[in-house]
Amino acid sequence: MHKDFSELIKDFQNTLKNVFNERYDIDQFSKERGIPGVALRDIMAKSPLSVGIPENYGGRGMKVSECLSILSTASYESLSLSLIFGINIALFLEPVAKYANDSVKGDIFKRFLEKQNMGGLMITEQNFGSDALGMQTYNEKVGDHYNVKGTKHWQGLTGMADYWLITSREKNANGNLNRDIDFFICDVQQPNQQIVVEEYYNNLGLYMIPYGKNKVDIQVPAQYKLEPHSSGVKMMLDILHRSRMQFPGMAMGFIKRMLDESIKYCNERIVGQKKLIDLDQVKYQISTIQSAFTVTSAMCFKSSLISGIDNDLASSGLEANTMKAFVTDLMQQAAQTLTQLSGGKGYKMESIGGRGIMDSRAFQIFEGSNEMLYTQITEMIFKLMKRKKEFNIYSFLKDFHLTTRSHSYFKEYVDFTVVNDLKQRKMIDLGKMFSRIISIDFALEMQEKGFRDDLITNCMQLIKLDVSKLMNSFHSKNTIIEIEDYNENSHWYNFV
Template sequence: MLDTLTPPINTNFKSFIKDFEQTLKHLFHERNDIDQLSLRRGLPSSISNEILDKHPLSVAIPKEYGGRGLHVKECLGILASASYESLSLSLIFGINIALFLEPVAKYAKPAVKEAIFKRFIEERGMGGLMITEPDFGSDALNMQTYHKEQEHSYQIKGTKHWQGLTGMADYWLVASRKQLPSGQLDRDLSFFICDTRQEKQQIKVEEYYDNLGLYMIPYGRNELDIEVPKSFKLQPESTGIKMMLDILHRSRLQFPGMGMGFIKRMLDEAITHCKNRTIGASSLFDMDQIQFQLSRIQAAYTLCSAMCARSCTISGIENNLALAGLEANSMKAVVTDMMHESAQILLQVSGAKGYRISHIGGRGTTDSRSFQIFEGSNEMLYGQIAETMYRMMKKEKEQHLFSFLKRHPLTANAVDFFKKETDFQIDTVLPQRKLVDLGKVLARIISIGYVLDLQASGFRNDLIHQCINTVKHEIAGLVRSFEFENTIHVVFDYTDNSSWLEFTV
């Protein structure tokens, strides 16, 4: 283990985060122009090295290995400070923290993680996670990457893609399935640590993708034909599938860290622009519609603050989150929806100036969009939320939504605000489109529960009340959509007799 700590790691968190934020401000606004940097692919090594020299990833390393101690509050604080300046940078940290360092800290053997953590602190190490495959996106349980056990190692073969930090990470967590003697693949999953510096562990990048946003982060397609020592296999507490759920749910529960700084930046930029933009005799800020739009970003700020506070209490590695899908899916889907809407609003109020990739609003709109897709698309997650609640209702033989939510621990405190909207029966099997609508409602009610907890801790009441009213307005619209009878399907052969040119003189 490391005998000494470098000074930046050993300071109190308030000083540590202030120093980190000043470094980002200097690098992105004084020495360089972040708006111009955002136009190029990748982050110059001279900048990334100076950022990593401040040891931001030490927040996700245990103290006994030279880190700051893996406190969720500090992990989310780093993500928030980074996302205020650059959502790409924050996602780089999020990948390293939630998808590599925390799983290694929890599931790797002590001798293995000691060397890894030392490299992260002393040599600016970086790590990522490989699950997704070209033919099996969200269907991870059917992945075709496989491993064979040998005398002292595991041989792993397969194809992975859309891994953030493709060709850039020093380490990878690789998910695969065991190949059985029959040639079939086992149902369970295993995770292996791959050290790309080792000769037999080098991963070939077949293609770099032209990702639409998040230019700082390389994505691509990777071909695996590697051999890793047996000690590099993660040790699950029960099954590999539950370990994967624990890892992914913890990651989703820490999305609010990335959302926090980003939403605050959208709010600050929008308020400043609208205050300074004059329309006739008054500022844009004084217009009623503008007030409505900005209030939605401010409500997102409050909701995200509440999610961060909740995440700090439940998402540490000491907790097994395999069964925490309801909260993890709700938090991830709602916060990423709010991130994208906040960016859309800033772009809109900024006018033509916002429609540029070098503008924080235009860039933020593109960068935040992918957050609604990766780690489970939001439509899929909302459907899963509704299905989970629906199964619980059937088990309890309860059809009245409000009555059920009044008893559920995640919604009991918040549902009184939505009694009118949830006063209906669910007595039939719901189509998928209805499940998505219902999931959106349920996720937002769960989120308001976090807001009420934040209020009880002393958070300012005017922001709390504004947030609740904003969500009530949103849920009212969602319930109308849920109740509307809609069985419309796509007309496949639509081109016959449907050209407007044939019906005009």
């Protein structure tokens, strides 16, 4: 019988505070690679990953709200730790629960619960970063097992995970690789399944998490291949979209910490016989973090309603891209704001704002760079507009299921007709705008359930300001390109 979740989360919160602020030195964690084994042992003793394991295997039942709460509680103290949990839950445990053969699930979940095992996902390859369908890692069936060979890189938990989900493409009789994607569960504790770490990377942030280049040359029993419900590509989209919908959980605690630290510092800091928080610009800066807190809360709320493993998210790219791209931009902005408000203190290595800048920066890049995701948002909406033969943005949003509550607040900015052949920079502007209006719809839906009105009102004003700026950028003429051979007649000293 599991303890009540509110008790579990409180106990977990106290454990993290104890580990990061009393028993061990969090400032030291920020300067060294990895996480001390004793600290990790104390944290994992609370079975935080039980939230990502089905009830019939001894877990808490994979409730999205519980998964996001664990991620949020962890990220308040350490964004790295939260990402470790996020990788395990979204990129290993949930795919295994949904797509693995029933015969292999029991032992995997047992080892997670009893031996604090960990698992990660290998998709990315050096020459095929965002082009996952071009991956060169391949598999061939030989008897009752598969040979899987290739090189992967930038996997979080490199050299640390006990299990890996490894993506590859089947090599056909002609020696060519099929277009579809296959997933295999690799257990590094088994013979012929060891992953060779060829190089560890000196990542700029997220020091607790090892990243590197991994050589894959393994033999996996046939029953450890994931079983897609339709195609492997759709399975991959379902997995990645569900993962992107868990980003708000990792962002939630982090942004709340940036907000709490900003309010605390600006109340204590006296400048010219005045509290820093009494300055008008400071009030505005803190309000931007508070707005981010509200938007992120709304994303967590929405994700909890729609992203459980019973739902097929392969076609939910709009919601997934909106959450991932917008919330990671908000994380970076919140860290930048706290660092700025902190003055000289913010530039110390032990400053949580300064650390947060580098730790959150990677979130704007991995699992699809934000520029790419914003472009995809616009492409997806344009496809829907074309299908309806409606090219006025406001008219489209009025009847669009993701903007039924929010569209009317933005009419003055988006009541215009668009053409299809836009430059990418303009597509990104529109993608950002769509993500803001969709997110406000999440917030208004949450407000209907009782979320406090003043936070929603402030958030709405700031998002409208943001959309106004984006639309100014969109409508302005911008055809500037780089000048590659720029050295001739460009040294200022020659003109003095």
